[in-house]
Amino acid sequence: xxWIEYKTRTGSILCDRERTLECLYVGDYxxxxxxKADFLGLHDKIESVQHRPVDLTDKMVVTISxxxxxxxxxxxxxxxxxxxxxxxxxxxxxDMTLEAIQRSGVSETKRFNLHFARMGEPTFNWxxxxxxxxxxxxxVAHQIRADTIHPVISTMMPKANTRLMxxxxxxxxxxxxxxxxxxxxxxxxxxxxEFDRNEMFNGRSLSLMDISTLSWMLPKPVGRKYTxxxxxxxxxxxxxxKMDIYFDKKKFIIKITPIHATRAATDxxxxxxxxxxxxxxxxxxxxxxxxDVIVFAPSAEEDADRITCGNAILKSGDDQMITGGxxxxxxxxxxxxxxxxxxxIARGEQAKTGGLHxxxxx
Ligand code: SF4
Numbered sequence: 001x002x003w004i005e006y007k008t009r010t011g012s013i014l015c016d017r018e019r020t021l022e023c024l025y026v027g028d029y030x031x032x033x034x035x036k037a038d039f040l041g042l043h044d045k046i047e048s049v050q051h052r053p054v055d056l057t058d059k060m061v062v063t064i065s066x067x068x069x070x071x072x073x074x075x076x077x078x079x080x081x082x083x084x085x086x087x088x089x090x091x092x093x094x095d096m097t098l099e100a101i102q103r104s105g106v107s108e109t110k111r112f113n114l115h116f117a118r119m120g121e122p123t124f125n126w127x128x129x130x131x132x133x134x135x136x137x138x139x140v141a142h143q144i145r146a147d148t149i150h151p152v153i154s155t156m157m158p159k160a161n162t163r164l165m166x167x168x169x170x171x172x173x174x175x176x177x178x179x180x181x182x183x184x185x186x187x188x189x190x191x192x193x194e195f196d197r198n199e200m201f202n203g204r205s206l207s208l209m210d211i212s213t214l215s216w217m218l219p220k221p222v223g224r225k226y227t228x229x230x231x232x233x234x235x236x237x238x239x240x241x242k243m244d245i246y247f248d249k250k251k252f253i254i255k256i257t258p259i260h261a262t263r264a265a266t267d268x269x270x271x272x273x274x275x276x277x278x279x280x281x282x283x284x285x286x287x288x289x290x291x292d293v294i295v296f297a298p299s300a301e302e303d304a305d306r307i308t309c310g311n312a313i314l315k316s317g318d319d320q321m322i323t324g325g326x327x328x329x330x331x332x333x334x335x336x337x338x339x340x341x342x343x344x345i346a347r348g349e350q351a352k353t354g355g356l357h358x359x360x361x362x
Pocket of ligand 1 (some may be wrong): 070071072073074077078079080083118119120156310
């Protein structure tokens with residue numbers, strides 16, 4: 001077992017090249033800094049999201065892979081460029097979570113989020129259900145004092161998964177009953193234009209009509225509603241009349257985010273929305289139609305550090321490139337860079353160095 005840790009400005013990305021595993025832990029800027037959601041009382045327009053020090057004892061997000069690479073080939077995502085090697089086992093998901101917690105050095109946090117969202121489409125891996133149901137809470141309780149443990153599944157609703165509804169029903173039972181509502185389910189929709197969706201998801205996601213049919217069959221959520229995720233470009237279709245036909249606003253909230261600046265998204269010419277007025281243009285009509293809407297935007301640093309969804313650095317040689325041209329530096333030089341960044345952050349200054357920094361190997 002050999003983990004490589006890439007220090008980012010809000011946490012670390014961890015890779016085990018031998019086993020094709022990749023996960024990360026990060027802190028969060030706080031919802032008043034990167035979220036607008038009228039229904040949660042967060043009314044301030046997001047003008048820009050500034051990098052600032054994060055506090056892992058307040059909230060810690062661990063994101064793990066459910067597969068090694070991904071066979072779904074979404075055009076905005078880097079995961080398909082990692083040679084596909086099947087599902088992560090239950091014990092590998094355990095290892096990723098354990099490694100992330102231990103590397104964080106944190107002994108307590110108010111909120112521990114576990115996102116099944118690094119590499120892979122989680123609904124193909126039934127060990128995800130076993131892990132969330134039987135392992136996660138015990139593992140966290142052994143390692144860290146967490147007031148809340150909140151696992152989240154994100155799915156692009158793959159056409160090829162003949163047991164998709166089965167999986168979703170099981171996950172909803174875990175969310176609604178095993179976790180008493182304290183868990184999440186996100187469906188990646190991105191746009192209500194069928195043609196553009198097919199392009200983005202390479203024809204591998206179900207049609208909107210099929211997703212709609214399945215969504216009406218999901219049980220009523222306990223606690224938080226389920227989420228319809230829209231990673232948008234300026235040209236996305238979020239027409240509220242269509243939204244009302246496809247989805248039930250009593251069951252779902254809408255989350256609007258940018259498509260993240262992955263290599264694939266950039267190479268395939270997706271617009272990375274930087275103009276925050278675009279979000280407002282989508283948000284207002286939906287709110288006027290009675291939808292609960294969250295607008296979430298990352299900072300430029302989070303995108304550059306490749307912690308956001310759709311990134312994977314395990315692609316052959318990519319982990320060398322992400323040192324931002326510093327691949328020729330020795331480990332001690334990289335550690336010195338890292339210490340300088342940490343010192344800057346400790347002084348409350350914005351770290352100026354771009355890219356990621358290899359912190360240690362073992
Ligand atoms: S977005 Fe998810 S399902 Fe699509 S290629 Fe990436 S990891 Fe796979």
